[in-house]
Amino acid sequence: MPFQPDENDVLAINTIRTLALDTVNKANSGHPGAPMGMAPITHLLFSRFFNCNPENPSYVNRDRFVLSNGHACALQYTLLHLLGYKVSLDDLKQFRQLDSITPGHPEVGVTPGIEVTTGPLGQGFANAVGLAIAQAHLGASFNKDNYALFDNYTYMFTGDGCLMEGVSSEAASLAGHLKLGNLIAIYDDNQISIDGSTEIAFTEDVAKRFEAYDWQVLHVDNGNDDLQAMFEAIEQARAEKHKPTLIRLKTTIGYGSRDQGTHGVHGNPLKADDTVAIKKKFGFDPEQFFVVPEKVREMYASYAKRGAEHEQQWQKLHREYESKYPEEAADIARRIAGKLPDGWEKALPEFKPGDDAVATRKLSEMILGKLSTVVPELVSGSADLTPSNLTRWKNAVDFQPKENGLGDYSGRYIRYGVREHGMGAIANGIAAYGGNLMVPAIGTFLNFVSYAAGAVRLAALSHLRVIWVATHDSIGLGEDGPTHQPIETVAHFRALPNCNVWRPADGNETSASYYVAMTSTRTPSILCLSRQNLNQLKGSSIEKASKGGYVLEEVENADITLVATGSEVGLAVEAAELLGKQGVKARVASLPCWEVFRQQSDDYKLSVLPDGAPILSIEAYTTMGWAEWSHAHMGIDTFGASAPAKAVYKKFGLTGEDVAKRSQKAIDYFKKLGHPVYSPISQQLNI
Amino acid sequence: MPFQPDENDVLAINTIRTLALDTVNKANSGHPGAPMGMAPITHLLFSRFFNCNPENPSYVNRDRFVLSNGHACALQYTLLHLLGYKVSLDDLKQFRQLDSITPGHPEVGVTPGIEVTTGPLGQGFANAVGLAIAQAHLGASFNKDNYALFDNYTYMFTGDGCLMEGVSSEAASLAGHLKLGNLIAIYDDNQISIDGSTEIAFTEDVAKRFEAYDWQVLHVDNGNDDLQAMFEAIEQARAEKHKPTLIRLKTTIGYGSRDQGTHGVHGNPLKADDTVAIKKKFGFDPEQFFVVPEKVREMYASYAKRGAEHEQQWQKLHREYESKYPEEAADIARRIAGKLPDGWEKALPEFKPGDDAVATRKLSEMILGKLSTVVPELVSGSADLTPSNLTRWKNAVDFQPKENGLGDYSGRYIRYGVREHGMGAIANGIAAYGGNLMVPAIGTFLNFVSYAAGAVRLAALSHLRVIWVATHDSIGLGEDGPTHQPIETVAHFRALPNCNVWRPADGNETSASYYVAMTSTRTPSILCLSRQNLNQLKGSSIEKASKGGYVLEEVENADITLVATGSEVGLAVEAAELLGKQGVKARVASLPCWEVFRQQSDDYKLSVLPDGAPILSIEAYTTMGWAEWSHAHMGIDTFGASAPAKAVYKKFGLTGEDVAKRSQKAIDYFKKLGHPVYSPISQQLNI
Structure with a gap:
């Protein structure tokens, strides 16, 4: 015109x-x-x-x-x-x-x-x-x-x-x-x-x-x-x-x-x-x-009328399309309606205690691979750390302009380059396109999610389902050292409203983190994943971990509850065993996601972290925030160190023996006080 | 050659x-x-x-x-x-x-x-x-x-x-x-x-x-x-x-x-x-x-020899320079030695209760102005928020290339543009030049310090004295709304090792925050400053606030301790008065800087937040982290709201009446428990 x-x-x-x-x-x-x-x-x-x-x-x-x-x-x-x-x-x-x-x-x-x-x-x-x-x-x-x-x-x-x-x-x-x-x-x-x-x-x-x-x-x-x-x-x-x-x-x-x-x-x-x-x-x-x-x-x-007509034409087009391409049309309709494919969650792998020890980043790769085949709206990517984040499933096609011969626009793997902030904000836009049309998963090292703090904040405020695949999640990354080892990172995002921070401890918990991340349509998630291998835990399950926190090892008349996340859950298990040998009864709880755990009933929460015995937390990050759940906290309130992972853990006093020693101290303190021990949860509920 | x-x-x-x-x-x-x-x-x-x-x-x-x-x-x-x-x-x-x-x-x-x-x-x-x-x-x-x-x-x-x-x-x-x-x-x-x-x-x-x-x-x-x-x-x-x-x-x-x-x-x-x-x-x-x-x-x-000779030549040059320009040479020597000018701290203004209510960002402007005349190495700047951050002292010269006619390189005010992350990392470089040669102060809204998280982290890890002038520090900024109101920000930087987060409540506390920031030569500081006016408090002083925490209002046999930071200290004072009328004895403590407070002796810390009565914190941010200091916490664990500041405070239950009500609840809870109340500090010291 x-x-x-x-x-x-x-x-x-x-x-x-x-x-x-x-x-x-x-x-x-x-x-x-x-x-x-x-x-x-x-x-x-x-x-x-x-x-x-x-x-x-x-x-x-x-x-x-x-x-x-x-x-x-x-x-x-x-x-x-x-x-x-x-x-x-x-x-x-x-x-x-x-x-x-x-x-x-x-x-x-x-x-x-x-x-x-x-x-x-x-x-x-x-x-x-x-x-x-x-x-x-x-x-x-x-x-x-x-x-x-x-x-x-x-x-x-x-x-x-x-x-x-x-x-x-x-x-x-x-x-x-x-x-x-x-x-x-x-x-x-x-x-x-x-x-x-x-x-x-x-x-x-x-x-x-x-x-x-x-x-x-x-x-x-x-x-x-x-x-x-x-x-x-x-x-x-x-x-x-x-x-x-x-x-x-x-x-x-x-x-x-x-x-x-x-x-x-x-x-x-x-x-x-x-x-x-x-x-x-x-x-x-x-x-x-x-x-x-x-x-x-x-x-x-x-102008508004012109727009209404535009939609009517589109509806007509879609109906015609439906008759010719029923499968695609159904997929579009489902995605517009914001529904995941029926039974998609069956693709999430389950694990038994005997199974191989695997890094949670590797478990994440396995899950992304399985989900890629059943959830077509899942679109992955990384800020130039693909071989480290393990975000690219086998045979993935890159999202690229056809002209460069490296993929095409139907591709579901985005090469974001070394641009964490841009990646986060772009993923927000992808998620904001609407419904389930696209679900972005984006990878970088956990420490560098901080580069994108502005974008993560807006994902949370905007209720966008963006899944951060944040690998190399602690001092467990080892030699790269303190410039790369997150300390404050998790506290930061836990303090951010409407942001689910997951730190799975094994295969079942990793599946659970993806399950809740995919179904939390109005909340971004940060999955903190280990570089190093972690044992498959006895007592974990997708269902239990999906509650954000659960009892991994129950003991009657416990002297102490150990609570941990991610790689330190295994440490808690080791410490509990050590304590057992010393005649001390220790329960173990895993708390992979505080935000989801908070949403559970008061009774449930108190069943995981009950009154009656001191609670000691172990997490290889700042201890800040843990007083919400535990009486004493083991962690790292300084920067990390460059060395092989085991040496770094030892340096910071995060070994089974250290945990056992600290447990005894907590038990003795409360014994000396001579009055009942109340869970921090019970105190918070009552004030 | x-x-x-x-x-x-x-x-x-x-x-x-x-x-x-x-x-x-x-x-x-x-x-x-x-x-x-x-x-x-x-x-x-x-x-x-x-x-x-x-x-x-x-x-x-x-x-x-x-x-x-x-x-x-x-x-x-x-x-x-x-x-x-x-x-x-x-x-x-x-x-x-x-x-x-x-x-x-x-x-x-x-x-x-x-x-x-x-x-x-x-x-x-x-x-x-x-x-x-x-x-x-x-x-x-x-x-x-x-x-x-x-x-x-x-x-x-x-x-x-x-x-x-x-x-x-x-x-x-x-x-x-x-x-x-x-x-x-x-x-x-x-x-x-x-x-x-x-x-x-x-x-x-x-x-x-x-x-x-x-x-x-x-x-x-x-x-x-x-x-x-x-x-x-x-x-x-x-x-x-x-x-x-x-x-x-x-x-x-x-x-x-x-x-x-x-x-x-x-x-x-x-x-x-x-x-x-x-x-x-x-x-x-x-x-x-x-x-x-x-x-x-x-x-x-x-090559090393060439370098050693280069320095010898420089030493010779400096000696000659000294005889011609003794004042400048002395200033250079002082700054290389990393010393502030003698008596510089006398420039910090002190305030009495009757003095005008002033926004802490405005107090910061006053202090920067005074310091500019006695601390020549202080170099200020802002990420394009100069009229809001109030970081530019009167008659400041801009750091600009002579050619553009807007200043020259001797200027001490840097126009960083809307580049928070760049500003933070550039300021790290300025501070890293060595000694006291330059002390950078940089301004933006507190919420947007997060854009620079990567740079703040490296300032902390690198032990660099960079002073963030972070104004518009809470929901108190009002109408700009949740996109601009910090919630998680302070928890984030408190969780960061070696980073002093200050939130002064009045003039004396603002002076104290500058005093400690300037003298903490191996630590970056973030000064969280209010947009809105705050009363000059009875009981505050530069000396007391320089300890990071202190008793503002002491009461014998108190029923409760109220502890707060920044604009909420005034709120605590108001609530204490209200409680007094109801026959409840409330002490008030101010905690402008957790990190500095942690460095005080155990006895001192316990004198501020003692055993014997419940402790209630009030701060218009996430409550995360407060359990280190208080039994019950008032704050905002969601995003803020766009409205005039007073309306936003009311919406989030942060009024004197709300505080009084919550105090009563805390008192009743512990009374019912019937055993002694221990300060969280005392518990942490003993486990």
């Missing part, structure tokens, strides 16, 4: 500007500058190109929109309102107020139409790469001639801030390598950040950098007025099928304000008289607030 | 190769590939250019060398041995063994001659940028005509892995902006990473990217043999005074091995027969190990 912008477009643009302005002013908090500067491109994108159905925000083949510069969310809320999502003018008036659906930064699940949670800079950029990967993969997996069931675009707005962050650099480099033609980033090149002009810290040639990443880079020099140029740029971006596109759009931050083009309009409401002047300039009555002209309502209703 | 490589250079190169090979083989663990590939450039750099004095590793104007690809450390240890640092052949034979000085990755402080701890990829790259900033700053501050006291170069080796990491992208962009001509990065472009060829994930045009950052990029296409080209590249790099240089050096990983050029030689010892063949190829006796030909010993002794 030929592009014919008219005065109604200008009216709509100014409506967006004044609505966003009113929204920020009413809250007396927020960021007016970017919404005012980006109103033209926003209107243009959603009026002329964007496919979505506000009646059904989860319509699967909708275009995805990501506001990576999430502080500009007054813009996005305004737009969602105009398009007819369930975001009312009253909701706009509740911007940044308690329990509103218009929080200070966009949050997926809180506001209809928001795809990913943004605000922490750079995250949205990488999420968009993940959303684009998801489309490319699903398209390659399911589309047939004349049946392009998955062909949506991912549009992303980004500011200077996002582009300074390393996480976006990582994601951009990978997106270029992957030749994601379905990804269109619009860079709000307003040259202003909180500290002032970008001249003070960000003078690189962004366009050239993105060309170096093998992106198509387009330039719009007047993003305030030149609708024609914006239109053409988006068209050209859509036409390029083998490269992602960055549209460098020069805008004036806070366009219309007397302080436009300065950082004064970035992060604070505008002054009252400035607001009046702006409204007058744009032909709006300064005495009226939250005004949407009837014409603009009509226009946006027509 | 004209460059004349001869057969002795080749002999030296092959000596490095075989020594590194023997080192890895003896350990049966490590990375032989990069050392063998990078031996030529290493020999060339250290034989022809590098200034250092192995007799005095801390000679202040030495060139700095950073091995960002730290896994290649067998190369670095070999070189340190040859140069005559206190790294013996026996030390090489102890590679990766317990308590050796040759751990699996380079650790500063462990091995003489190691400048920064590397291994976690990308960190060394950014550290090198910090080291270069330090030189530039000190040169601009102290050098005079004919007295170039600070003119060293920083050389850094980097591999593909480092360049994929976002942290190096951030640092590279800033280094280009800052025009750091003293920084020379040598990129080992061997096209191999752990997963195999870089073709699978890293196909960007690295040279072009660095040009976009405004670096000089030089190419050496044969890094295995073409010594002439390597020499010229380094000369050209040194000649460019206004841009950092990246030398793209094509090498063959594992050069000499039958598997050279593959990932097979990256991270595992080579096979015995391969080792034999390599040694034969290089003219070494395969039956002999750790061999250094006499000629090579002589050569390296001459």
